[in-house]
Amino acid sequence: xxxxxxxxxxxxxxxxxxxxxxxxxxxxxxxxxxxxxxxxxxxxxxxxxxxxxxxxxxxxxxxxxxxxxxxxxxxxxxxxxxxxxxxxxxxxxxxxxxxxxxxxxxxxxxxxxxxxxxxxxxxxxxxxxxxxxxxxxxxxxxxxxxxxxxxxxxxxxxxxxxxxxxxxxxxxxxxxxxxxxxxxxxxxxxxxxxxxxxxxxxxxxxxxxxxxxxxxxxxxxxxxxxxxxxxxxxxxxxxxxxxxxxxxxxxxxxxxxxxxxxxxxxxxxxxxxxxxxxxxxxxxxxxxxxxxxxxxxxxxxxxxxxxxxxxxxxxxx
Amino acid sequence: xxxxxxxxxxxxxxxxxxxxxxxxxxxxxxxxxxxxxxxxxxxxxxxxxxxxxxxxxxxxxxxxxxxxxxxxxxxxxxxxxxxxxxxxxxxxxxxxxxxxxxxxxxxxxxxxxxxxxxxxxxxxxxxxxxxxxxxxxxxxxxxxxxxxxxxxxxxxxxxxxxxxxxxxxxxxxxxxxxxxxxxxxxxxxxxxxxxxxxxxxxxxxxxxxxxxxxxxxxxxxxxxxxxxxxxxxxxxxxxxxxxxxxxxxxxxxxxxxxxxxxxxxxxxxxxxxxxxxxxxxxxxxxxxxxxxxxxxxx
Numbered sequence: 001x002x003x004x005x006x007x008x009x010x011x012x013x014x015x016x017x018x019x020x021x022x023x024x025x026x027x028x029x030x031x032x033x034x035x036x037x038x039x040x041x042x043x044x045x046x047x048x049x050x051x052x053x054x055x056x057x058x059x060x061x062x063x064x065x066x067x068x069x070x071x072x073x074x075x076x077x078x079x080x081x082x083x084x085x086x087x088x089x090x091x092x093x094x095x096x097x098x099x100x101x102x103x104x105x106x107x108x109x110x111x112x113x114x115x116x117x118x119x120x121x122x123x124x125x126x127x128x129x130x131x132x133x134x135x136x137x138x139x140x141x142x143x144x145x146x147x148x149x150x151x152x153x154x155x156x157x158x159x160x161x162x163x164x165x166x167x168x169x170x171x172x173x174x175x176x177x178x179x180x181x182x183x184x185x186x187x188x189x190x191x192x193x194x195x196x197x198x199x200x201x202x203x204x205x206x207x208x209x210x211x212x213x214x215x216x217x218x219x220x221x222x223x224x225x226x227x228x229x230x231x232x233x234x235x236x237x238x239x240x241x242x243x244x245x246x247x248x249x250x251x252x253x254x255x256x257x258x259x260x261x262x263x264x265x266x267x268x269x270x271x272x273x274x275x276x277x278x279x280x281x282x283x284x285x286x287x288x289x290x291x292x293x294x295x296x297x298x299x300x301x302x303x304x305x306x307x308x309x310x311x312x313x314x315x316x317x
Numbered sequence: 318x319x320x321x322x323x324x325x326x327x328x329x330x331x332x333x334x335x336x337x338x339x340x341x342x343x344x345x346x347x348x349x350x351x352x353x354x355x356x357x358x359x360x361x362x363x364x365x366x367x368x369x370x371x372x373x374x375x376x377x378x379x380x381x382x383x384x385x386x387x388x389x390x391x392x393x394x395x396x397x398x399x400x401x402x403x404x405x406x407x408x409x410x411x412x413x414x415x416x417x418x419x420x421x422x423x424x425x426x427x428x429x430x431x432x433x434x435x436x437x438x439x440x441x442x443x444x445x446x447x448x449x450x451x452x453x454x455x456x457x458x459x460x461x462x463x464x465x466x467x468x469x470x471x472x473x474x475x476x477x478x479x480x481x482x483x484x485x486x487x488x489x490x491x492x493x494x495x496x497x498x499x500x501x502x503x504x505x506x507x508x509x510x511x512x513x514x515x516x517x518x519x520x521x522x523x524x525x526x527x528x529x530x531x532x533x534x535x536x537x538x539x540x541x542x543x544x545x546x547x548x549x550x551x552x553x554x555x556x557x558x559x560x561x562x563x564x565x566x567x568x569x570x571x572x573x574x575x576x577x578x579x580x581x582x583x584x585x586x587x588x589x590x591x592x593x594x595x596x597x598x599x600x601x602x603x604x605x606x607x608x609x610x611x612x613x614x615x
């Protein structure tokens with residue numbers, strides 16, 4: 001068991017009260033597992049990813065614990081977490097385009113990053129160059145400024161640098177969203193290759209794009225309004241989802257081959273509740289066609305069958 | 318209705334503007350009433366530049382854009398105003414299209430100038446009607462600030478604003494990209510309903526599945542040039558240009574996995590000034606040959 005998250009709650013402090021971005025999340029990721037974390041904007045998927053590596057000043061760890069390879073991650077303690085960052089947990093941020101300092105050469109950024117972890121640059125330089133070649137970049141990129149690289153090149157460079165110390169867990173936050181379809185595919189396939197070559201043990205790939213996750217992830221975790229809705233193997237999520245939200249979400253996605261004139265797809269009416277004071281009970285209740293009296297009570301995240309967990313009274317019944 | 322003929326846009330680039338960049342190179346296509354035409358391309362393909370030129374926000378270097386027989390590529394300000402009564406644009410980011418200081422429905426008040434001497438009740442009725450057309454409850458979106466509304470609602474209000482003017486052509490530049498999956502399909506369906514009423518739509522997108530879902534005709538752009546164009550069913554059903562094939566095989570699909578081997582993007586074009594020639598391979602299906610496109614397996 002590589003990562004185990006137990007009843008994790010992370011809130012944002014605001015003047016108007018706490019925004020319950022992640023509320024009671026419990027899940028685990030196996031060694032070698034690529035878990036896709038999907039959901040709409042504001043569902044808490046990025047907050048969950050961020051809380052595993054670095055919480056910003058507004059975030060508050062309310063409850064729950066996180067264990068990585070049997071060691072507890074001190075996620076609430078910014079200073080103690082430093083020991084784990086980059087070595088054990090690493091991140092490819094949402095805008096990795098801007099993760100590189102514009103006034104520093106790429107090589108200098110990598111150099112400084114490694115020195116800050118007491119790793120001599122010369123020792124890993126060969127491996128760095130080898131991995132750059134692997135992702136289709138030449139050694140020259142180290143001598144260039146970020147502005148001289150295209151979006152896809154920057155994305156690949158950041159991926160190589162952030163996994164250089166073979167972390168146990170990599171968090172990839174919306175790394176394909178800003179790319180063209182052809183680079184999207186290349187980056188997606190690289191993530192799988194990084195896992196296969198054991199540069200990283202396990203991965204959380206955060207995106208709103210379920211179609212991408214279906215291509216690269218082993219399992220998919222769907223979040224809705226700060227709560228976990230469903231976790232299952234990617235194949236199950238796409239072909240036989242059990243949570244009504246997952247079902248409606250999947251059926252609203254247009255695919256190549258589906259035409260408006262022939263098949264009219266439907267969206268989900270309504271919008272997610274505010275996380276400032278979310279209603280009690282199931283948070284999807286107001287938009288759910290199956291909602292009934294019992295949904296006033298929050299459904300537990302229960303296992304339907306091995307590897308398939310759902311938070312829904314109807315699905316679990 | 319809208320016809321582009323040999324439209325070219327050249328930008329001056331480089332430190333002293335010494336270099337020339339052909340962002341759009343001899344692009345020609347048409348949009349008929351009641352038709353949705355998708356302009357599909359990756360970043361840098363010139364798709365947004367074409368949209369901006371149609372809207373008169375960017376000057377055309379060569380070629381002509383005609384709207385209902387009138388050359389609109391070089392309009393002076395008086396006639397441009399009348400043109401905007403027929404053609405309107407909606408852009409990618411609904412949040413930046415609104416001024417956060419004012420209430421969102423101010424976008425309606427701003428176009429009131431197009432209707433001199435209209436009575437208050439008549440105006441309100443018109444607004445109601447436009448909101449109904451985009452399936453918005455007036456109670457939920459009038460008298461609200463932009464931050465109180467969702468992206469989908471804001472985007473639909475912008476379309477309603479365009480409809481208020483009783484337009485004939487809508488230029489929709491990536492209007493879906495910023496929306497969540499559960500609401501984006503509603504906006505797409507809306508475009509489908511509007512086209513049945515005779516509205517022409519120039520739908521600019523990088524997302525092939527969205528373009529395929531909604532459009533009657535598709536134009537695939539690459540580095541400012543048309544590589545393949547025609548009826549959507551033909552372009553997607555029988556892609557002939559290597560670039561189109563590569564794009565289609567890269568699209569992540571929900572029920573099929575990517576095939577083996579990463580498709581290699583075809584070689585970069587020489588950025589020559591010679592536009593490729595479009596050849597009709599079957600009725601209503603044009604494919605670029607020569608130029609930089611490579612061979613077409615017919």
